[in-house]
Amino acid sequence: MKYKAVDEWIPADGFVLEPNALDTVKSEQNTLVIAGPGAGKTELLAQRACFLLETNQCPYPKKILAISFKRDAAYNLKERVLKRCGSDLAVRFESMTFDAFAKNIVDRFRKGLPESYAVNSEYEIIFGERDILDVFEGIDRNYRSTHSDKQILDDYYSKLPLSPDSIHYKAWTHQLSGAKSFLTFKMMMRLAELIMDANPKLREYLKATYSHIFLDEFQDTTTLQYEFLTTCFGDSGSVLTAVGDDKQRIMLWAGALPEIFSKFIEDYDASQLSLQMNFRSAPNLVELQNYLITNLLRKEDTVICNPNWNKGDGEAYLWIFKNPQQEIEYLHSNVERWVNKDNINPRDICILVKQQLQKYAGELIDYFNEHGIAARDESKYQDLLTEEVILFIVNFLYLINSNKAIDSKSSVLNFLSNINSSYSDKEVFAEEIKLHKFIKTIRSVFQKDFTKCIEGIVNDIISFAGADKIKSSYPAYKNKKYFSETIGSFSQLLKEEAKGATNLKTILDTITGVGVIPIMTIHKSKGLEYHTVIFMGLEDGAFWSYDKQPDEDKCAFFVALSRAKERVAFTFSRNRNGRAQSLTKIEELFKSLEDSKKVAFQEIK
Numbered sequence: 197m198k199y200k201a202v203d204e205w206i207p208a209d210g211f212v213l214e215p216n217a218l219d220t221v222k223s224e225q226n227t228l229v230i231a232g233p234g235a236g237k238t239e240l241l242a243q244r245a246c247f248l249l250e251t252n253q254c255p256y257p258k259k260i261l262a263i264s265f266k267r268d269a270a271y272n273l274k275e276r277v278l279k280r281c282g283s284d285l286a287v288r289f290e291s292m293t294f295d296a297f298a299k300n301i302v303d304r305f306r307k308g309l310p311e312s313y314a315v316n317s318e319y320e321i322i323f324g325e326r327d328i329l330d331v332f333e334g335i336d337r338n339y340r341s342t343h344s345d346k347q348i349l350d351d352y353y354s355k356l357p358l359s360p361d362s363i364h365y366k367a368w369t370h371q372l373s374g375a376k377s378f379l380t381f382k383m384m385m386r387l388a389e390l391i392m393d394a395n396p397k398l399r400e401y402l403k404a405t406y407s408h409i410f411l412d413e414f415q416d417t418t419t420l421q422y423e424f425l426t427t428c429f430g431d432s433g434s435v436l437t438a439v440g441d442d443k444q445r446i447m448l449w450a451g452a453l454p455e456i457f458s459k460f461i462e463d464y465d466a467s468q469l470s471l472q473m474n475f476r477s478a479p480n481l482v483e484l485q486n487y488l489i490t491n492l493l494r495k496e497d498t499v500i501c502n503p504n505w506n507k508g509d510g511e512a513y514l515w516i517f518k519n520p521q522q523e524i525e526y527l528h529s530n531v532e533r534w535v536n537k538d539n540i541n542p543r544d545i546c547i548l549v550k551q552q553l554q555k556y557a558g559e560l561i562d563y564f565n566e567h568g569i570a571a572r573d574e575s576k577y578q579d580l581l582t583e584e585v586i587l588f589i590v591n592f593l594y595l596i597n598s599n600k601a602i603d604s605k606s607s608v609l610n611f612l613s614n615i616n617s618s619y620s621d622k623e624v625f626a627e628e629i630k631l632h633k634f635i636k637t638i639r640s641v642f643q644k645d646f647t648k649c650i651e652g653i654v655n656d657i658i659s660f661a662g663a664d665k666i667k668s669s670y671p672a673y674k675n676k677k678y679f680s681e682t683i684g685s686f687s688q689l690l691k692e693e694a695k696g697a698t699n700l701k702t703i704l705d706t707i708t709g710v711g712v713i714p715i716m717t718i719h720k721s722k723g724l725e726y727h728t729v730i731f732m733g734l735e736d737g738a739f740w741s742y743d744k745q746p747d748e749d750k751c752a753f754f755v756a757l758s759r760a761k762e763r764v765a766f767t768f769s770r771n772r773n774g775r776a777q778s779l780t781k782i783e784e785l786f787k788s789l790e791d792s793k794k795v796a797f798q799e800i801k
């Protein structure tokens with residue numbers, strides 16, 4: 197492989213980076229980049245990955261590890277790197293969530309745990325903390341009733357090892373010993389940290405594997421995640437690059453460390469840089485954001501709009517409705533016009549709610565689907581569709597459906613060459629011929645009755661690629677149970693969607709959401725962007741804890757509106773879920789929209 201000289205390197209795909217972004221891309225030091233929405237923080241990480249790989253500053257065979265909070269964010273970053281510098285180099289870019297990184301360590305090095313924390317190979321992941329609190333109830337009722345949930349859990353998740361006399365240790369033992377261990381992701385992270393603490397050789401292994409660490413959405417890092425990170429890389433000599441925005445800090449409720457930026461700068465002797473641009477939003481929306489940054493969030497880091505926009509671009513509305521039925525019908529007629537007359541791709545229109553998606557948007561989803569506009573709760577699909585093996589199967593199926601699916605073909609070939617990294621050119625060619633033959637055979641089976649054989653085909657595709665090769669190439673799939681459950685969930689989904697479908701393409705399009713309006717909570721929308729964003733329910737009812745956490749709620753509100761490229765609309769319904777809605781608690785949100793003079797307030801008749 198011929199590497200580029202550092203001086204000759206230019207950003208991939210014609211991107212022009214502002215000076216601080218370019219300095220960060222080429223930096224050899226630990227760096228924290230603080231910048232607002234749409235500033236290009238994620239793009240900066242993708243470009244830095246290209247720089248490090250293309251110039252061999254991440255020296256072969258070392259790797260870059262990028263840690264994100266959500267699976268789709270990790271996946272999007274990996275995709276950007278793949279697109280910018282090609283699969284040969286992108287194999288040395290590992291992008292995963294904090295949880296996945298911790299789980300990989302536990303899965304691979306479980307045997308390195310001290311005996312008192314041994315995890316059974318047949319462990320089960322549990323979500324939510326109710327079970328753990330029940331364990332405390334079983335061990336000592338009095339303790340349970342005299343301590344708050346938060347107190348108990350904070351102590352339970354302390355750094356390991358715990359004092360063997362403590363009730364928390366007993367609770368851990370209860371979860372770990374037995375025919376099966378039951379683990380939350382937080383437990384997994386503490387166990388991964390313990391493995392690293394107890395085995396200096398494994399820390400050496402991490403050091404030898406990863407020369408550079410990227411941290412996206414750094415503002416939401418929790419104490420536990422930070423301690424885990426520091427145990428793994430604190431003295432490793434790996435170069436850390438963190439990007440974040442304190443105006444988008446929406447995970448304080450989940451334990452995000454408010455002083456994470458200053459802590460990182462101090463602990464890692466990191467330099468701090470900021471970015472000034474907003475590349476995402478049209479001028480009117482950037483002006484609205486700047487007004488809110490100054491007057492609502494009380495910060496100083498206003499931004500500059502991308503000069504490529506026309507002056508006056510960007511629309512913002514606040515629509516006031518009598519009731520949800522009127523709201524649903526009005527939104528439907530607008531979305532229909534945008535999609536059918538203005539030719540906006542339905543995937544570029546997003547409907548957001550603060551929380552409780554079903555309660556706020558459940559009826560809207562039904563109404564839209566019954567009236568010609570496909571819409572869905574995106575979270576149901578987000579997790580599966582960011583699994584590498586599932587995307588491989590989906591692309592494979594698209595290719596079985598048609599030879600014209602060029603992008604799918606290149607994804608399939610990329611996946612196959614990834615898992616067969618030692619292939620010579622001749623072998624790659626042979627693999628392609630094998631692929632064509634296999635597809636031909638499957639097509640002939642399919643022509644008979646595809647709905648009946650669709651499940652079997654998933655297994656055939658996996659066998660074609662080689663389950664063992666997939667497992668050894670993707671650390672997450674080394675856990676057999678996880679691998680088979682992932683494939684199983686997808687087969688089940690495929691089977692359900694196949695019922696009543698007339699062709700394979702329809703099934704695949706339904707699963708991947710082609711032509712479907714995505715609906716999600718603000719938390720799920722982090723890092724994403726859409727032409728149009730509708731935020732449903734700017735009401736006291738949706739911001740019920742505003743009194744207790746005004747800053748976090750203001751940030752959530754800011755995250756929602758900053759997802760929009762060209763248009764944002766907020767809705768207020770005078771009545772919702774059988775209750776009159778008010779604007780007392782969140783008056784300042786409402787008022788700041790009004791005072792910005794950038795938002796058209798419209799009472800819908």
Ligand SMILES: Nc1ncnc2c1ncn2[C@@H]1O[C@H](COP(=O)(O)OP(=O)(O)OP(=O)(O)O)[C@@H](O)[C@H]1O
Nearest residue numbers: 211212213232233234235236237238239475476723
């Ligand atoms: N240097 C650049 N020139 C032009 N467009 C850019 C540049 N950097 C990023 N963009 C584009 O701007 C948009 C926002 O970029 P990105 O998602 O990286 O921002 P971000 O800072 O991570 O945003 P957020 O914090 O809101 O998630 C994307 O469409 C991206 O392609």
